Amino acid sequence: MPATSFDAIIIGSGQAGNPLATALAEAGRRVALIEENRLGGSCINYGCSPTKTLLATAERLHQLRTAAAVAAPEIPNAAQLTVDLAAAVARKDDIIGKMRKGIRANLTQKHDVTLLEGHAAFTGPHALLVTLANGSTKDVTAPLIFINTGTRAAIPDISGLADSGYLSTTQLLDLKELPEHLIILGGGYIGLEFSQMFRRFGSRVTIVEAGPQLLEREDDDVCQGLQAALGQEGIEFVMGARAHGVSRGPSGSITVSVTTSAGERRLRGSHLLVATGRTPNSDKLGLGFAGVKTDDKGYILVDNNLRTNVRGIYALGDIHPGPQFTHLSYDDYRVVRDALLHGRKRSARQRPLPYCVFTDPPMARIGLSEGQAQEQKMPYRVATMPVSVIGRAQQTSETRGFWKVLVGNDDRLLGATLLGPEAGEIMAIIEVAMAGRLKYQQLQEMIFAHPTWAEGLNNVFRELKRVGK
Template identity: 40%
Template sequence: MEKYDAIVIGSGQAGTPLSKRLAESGLKTAIIEKRWVGGTCVNDGCSPTKTMIASAKLAWSVANSEKLGVHVGGYTVDFHEILDRKNEVVQRMRGNSEKGIKETKNLDLIYGTAVFTGPKEITVTLNDGSEQVLSADKFFINVGEKPAIPEIDGIDKINYLTSTSIMELEEIPEHLAIIGSGYIALEFGQMFRRFGSKVTILEQSERILRHEDEDIAEEIVKILSEEDIKIITDCKVELIKNEGHNINLFLNVTEQEANISCTHVLIGAGRKPQTTDLGLDSAGVEIDEKGYVKVNDKLETSVEGIYALGDVKGGPAFTHIAYDDYRVIRKNIIEKGNESIKDRLVPYCMFIDPQLGRVGITEQEAKESGKEVLVAKMPNSSVARSIETGDTRGMMKAVIDKETGKILGASVLAEEGGEIVTILQLAMMGGITYEQLKEGVFAHPTYAESLNNLFMTLDK
């Protein structure tokens, strides 16, 4: 058995920087990774998908260039070149992360699968098949999530796609059916539609994006429908069958039987934590009914000295939240601080086009909590910059505390919606009121300037 001061399991966006800082603080540290350094974000999520989405956006821009007076004789989508570019970006980022770990003193990078075999002990099955037993005073669990596969009759008989395997396709699907309508489903759906696929999205609920306000969700449906993406709601997939080169999905749509035939099926029905084979019971670490590691506001598990960071603990599953988990641990353990994850702002951006940038509470959440709020709304057809660039799709929306005038949340469905909502996030962080933004001087003509007009709608 080899003894360490600290062991990090998983090299995602929390585990990698944490392992380096632990080692730099003088602790003998090991980081265990069963596949590739960088976690989901670098290898399967943010970096590869946004790289491919950039290609899809350019294809859409070329196809819609005539309204701006640019006439293109024709264009082709070279899917192999898109994949090559995606792979190059991933390998570069993964390589930089791996290099940073290997160049850090007091830090060992071990490739293998870790399983707890005691309270502060793990057995690592190395990639060459041998085993190594390690112990440490402190453990940090950063193993993330993986796609959840719904229980549908016949699903195990088809070669369904996940958010990971779809990026390894060598051809553009002729007809892609997507089960689920969350952020992953919508991003891939729009991307492959722009590459040339026919796309059908199947959602079990009465509408898509139940966590967003209904007007925002309706606007997104309108935008995707304009690209000939078919969205079927109140739809349950009851049976899947291979039939020749096609896949048949037998549906129950609003209590009526229906079926569709497609060439590929993507499962976009959520994710689940990778804790099943981690041996947490041997360590005494408690998990909830869904398999997520239970933590307190300081990311401590039920066992002293064992912490969980990132998606594995449940809650918002975003890269930047995992990184902030690292910040909390760094402040508390290395810098002897008293940081907490309680009440932190959770911004995020869904990279459909136009982007949906979000922070804080929605209008529907405000109503459910009984808060007295003002709601500012404005279509992008009223934004000078949107008109000038020829893309007025989407809208902006902010929820404001009626008594103080402070911003409680915002939804920006617009070109660079993620950047625009960040301005509102900074206002929330600084306690700036909507009146101050309404009277603020912003460069003309920018998207930021539209915040003047957004809050002027409250004067009416």
């Protein structure tokens, strides 16, 4: 049977692939989208959407337990409240299921996108063999092919881990019974969000981190502040610990053997979550048949416009090197859309990088951290303000954390790191100011509604201190 030809083929229905498919279809292109797993990619199925849904459940439980702190009536046995995990997961599944249905309808009903559900592999630079869910195959070709296949959990090479019955983040999201003691390998943002979630659900939680601090790319004071806040809720940390063995005992408990500066330790828990990073889903795409190059980790190499080394083949989202965030994947779509449909080229590397860690308190950053400014030998002034001085913090009793802002010699913002309530929303204000090249004085003198968290921007710049020349 001859191959079916399209104007464009998109492999993967993540946060870059879906909007690109509909944009190309609206422009009159004949488009096919191939998805091997669930529509929506990582964000909707096992990333942002499900985790933030369950984090909301955990936050509500925490509010009930701590209601007395704001002079609410004492709730009987509030401290012993635990989650009905099966009900929380059912709520999450319902929300995610509706999202997936919406994506399907948008692709196939609102837009005339051909949806092929199966596995795609290259047979040539512009040819693919699709093995469909029913076992049949289909040959497809297109002059434009976009790879948006994302990543999966990276599993470290630890003796006994494969046989221990460990959990990936995807599996943990579907767990119906509450772990008695959850051990988490990895102190990155994924591990931190899950740690607080399950601690508030009622589990004992221990984080094992190989490095000397959490969130290795953040400043020491930020990591220490976040660790202290999580520690106050009973989350345990074993830092500078390299796991070298995992075993499951006859009773079902899991033992993780780690090496620390103080010697060997054995940690015993009921469940083990591996959150030690991600690996790209590029190994089964047949990239060699297309001649597409990857780096030594399997990420597809692209130029500033997200083009691979093969003409007409692009890579978008987490499959190429760089930070892995949904909002950057969506911006990858905009970079490609503007270049192909609007004649406007923009570098995918010259763009701001805002991001948040959705713990409580949350952490958010835009622009340079203080450590990065020092590494680049960039002169700057820095001001740090505790959240507790903000009126809104005092009214809500949410006083943990601090704001740190960096200002250059020209009085314009270089970056900000915020640890505290509504950190992501305040970061967005700072990002807009940076995009508009406002000077810090314009934020300092701006009229913000009272009493809001944003009012802190009137005060945070008062104690700017010069660092560097």
